[in-house]
Amino acid sequence: MPLSRSLKSLSRSLAMGSAILLGACATEPGSNDPVEGLNRGVFAVNRAVDTVVLRPVAWTYREAVPDPFKDRLRDFLNNLKTPVVLANDLMQGNMDRAGVTFERFWINSILGIGGLVDIASSIGIPRHSEDFGQTLATWGVGEGPYIVLPLLGPSNPRDTVGLVVDFALDPLTWILPASGNQEWGYARLGTDIVDARSRVIKVTDDLEKNSVDYYATMRSLYRQRRAAEISNGKAPMPTGMEGQPSYPGQKTDE
């Protein structure tokens, strides 16, 4: 019927018109960012906190602390994460990787003096990381919309649930408060964050400097990184947007 058809096209042009008006907030197709406005707000706050607090502390840590000390600390922190990695290896049904994780824990905790030295890596048993977000992905849970968490940064609903579950899976979450040593938990968290930040300062500075839209760069980076982690390094070919090439020079039927 002509009336309903013209109503449909009217509503479509209204929708397009308002999309153009909201131009700055309209999301790029394929970026999976329906709450972009909100995300950008949180991202801006996170960036401010990083500029004022985290990056300076991490920078000082990087410059002032000798490498061997930093390496021991990083090895120790990685070793503490083993129970969570092991649990996720098992939940993903990856017996080989679980075996490696288990082996590493004993080698590093005993020969590596309580995890201070990553001996396992130097004898050819490399570390891999796993988390519940990745486990959910292997169980078929899709990423969901991109969201930026306050302070924690880029994430998505699945990975956020992953963070919470991993926190609960970590034995130290329960052991430390129970033995009255909560401060160690905070100390561990703080050191972990500062050390991790210090190791990527060069990379984030580079990306920030060379981005036209740093927010969009980080969004793209996060989603690609997660896809790579989930596939354990066998990252699938990036999917182009609707008939667009997935990589430069790809032959399309244009």
Add this chain to the structure above:
Amino acid sequence: MTSRRHALGLAFAASVAGLLPKLAFAADISGESKAFVENMGRECIAAITNQAIPEADRRAKFRELLLAGFDVPAIGRFVLGRYWRVATDAQKQEFLKLFEAMILKTYADRFRDYAGEQFNVIGSRSEGDDHAMVQSRIIRPAGEPINIEWRVLKPKGQLKIVDVIVEGVSMSSTQQEDYASGIQRGGGDLEPFLAELRQRYGS
């Protein structure tokens, strides 16, 4: 190695089907690309760190190597995404010029940053007739190694790098998303975007 046995088995079957020439060609591009990336890496690092020649000459040599080894126009077209089709010829030209300047500056900085560290090409595989992926690793004195993949195409009989994938993150895809968002926030018009690039990379 079992993979070699698999390959031989495949080759036998293929030769029966008369496909052997095609397979041999695919194996060629994999080996060729591996050597190509190895050379590029070595020469670029040497060019950028060669203290014996003045800075300007170093940059010129690096530029020559980069433009020969990377398919900069193809990468630029990809990075601009769907906005390439709506750009005027003048805009296309200017964008490619600025994009080239951006690539040179960015990669010169990056090569310089990582020059002191070990760059090893560890493998390659073919993805098609004129398409290969080369795996490499940067070994750092402190911290874990960085895995970098290079996408190599052979558009006109010459090997060209079209993408650098660091720990699973494609530089071209990331930049495409960055630029698309930047252009859109300027209202979908290329002019403010080109002005921004002009400011950053224009001579």
